[in-house]
Amino acid sequence: MSRSPQKAPVIAVVGPSGVGKDSLMDALMQRHAGLLKQRRVITRAPELGGEDYEAVSEVEFADLCAERSFALHWAAHGLFYAIPQQIETARREASGVLVNLSRKVLLEAQAVFGDLVVLSVTAKPEALAARLSARGREDTAEVERRLARAGTPLPAGLAHVVEVDNSGDLQTAVVAAEAALLPWLQPVRA
Numbered sequence: 026m027s028r029s030p031q032k033a034p035v036i037a038v039v040g041p042s043g044v045g046k047d048s049l050m051d052a053l054m055q056r057h058a059g060l061l062k063q064r065r066v067i068t069r070a071p072e073l074g075g076e077d078y079e080a081v082s083e084v085e086f087a088d089l090c091a092e093r094s095f096a097l098h099w100a101a102h103g104l105f106y107a108i109p110q111q112i113e114t115a116r117r118e119a120s121g122v123l124v125n126l127s128r129k130v131l132l133e134a135q136a137v138f139g140d141l142v143v144l145s146v147t148a149k150p151e152a153l154a155a156r157l158s159a160r161g162r163e164d165t166a167e168v169e170r171r172l173a174r175a176g177t178p179l180p181a182g183l184a185h186v187v188e189v190d191n192s193g194d195l196q197t198a199v200v201a202a203e204a205a206l207l208p209w210l211q212p213v214r215a
């Protein structure tokens with residue numbers, strides 16, 4: 026991997042709804058002090074909870090896009106998502122920057138960020154369905170729509186992909202993910 030000694034890799038955490046992306050990112054940050062999670066800008070109502078995100082209207086989102094405030098943005102689930110340019114500041118401070126991306130923007134992310142490692146999280150379909158219903162953030166129709174996307178493949182041409190199965194105990198997946206990512210993490214300067 027051609028790596029700038031000053032900047033940490035972007036670690037794109039991807040996979041179907043309910044697979045455990047947010048859970049894994051939060052647990053990885055607790056285990057590995059140098060890891061940061063990039064806060065996203067989303068046109069999702071603020072009261073829906075889950076991850077810590079900046080909630081904006083679609084008009085505000087369009088204005089921020091026009092002002093080139095985003096390093097990357099995409100549409101999914103009837104929402105708009107963006108990664109602010111601020112991620113480049115986080116990359117100078119962290120050993121790795123975790124970010125929840127759509128599988129469909131990974132090649133663009135690889136071009137934009139250069140140093141991209143994809144953490145592809147998988148789980149058995151029955152686990153996805155049970156978790157989405159337990160999470161309770163989406164209604165039944167939306168859960169069905171998200172489960173229908175579960176099998177979306179990763180694009181060809183990604184330089185670095187590690188896969189973790191989160192069908193079982195979360196802690197087991199966290200330990201496996203940390204071990205798989207360690208070789209890519211920058212030492213954090215004292």
Ligand SMILES: Nc1ncnc2c1ncn2[C@@H]1O[C@H](COP(=O)(O)OP(=O)(O)O)[C@@H](O)[C@H]1O
Binds near residue numbers: 042044045048159196
């Ligand atoms: N290994 C696991 N075992 C049981 N429940 C899990 C596991 N991983 C995540 N969950 C739960 O499943 C739901 C979806 O997890 P989440 O991290 O929000 O997934 P994603 O961000 O991929 O949509 C949450 O309620 C979470 O607590």
Ligand SMILES: O=P(O)(O)OC[C@H]1O[C@H](OP(=O)(O)OP(=O)(O)O)[C@H](O)[C@@H]1O
Binds near residue numbers: 042129171
């Ligand atoms: O194209 P896909 O790879 O299927 O991803 C679709 C969307 O799902 C995730 O968002 P979010 O975390 O809001 O949804 P989730 O909790 O259901 O995964 C991801 O960040 C994308 O925005």
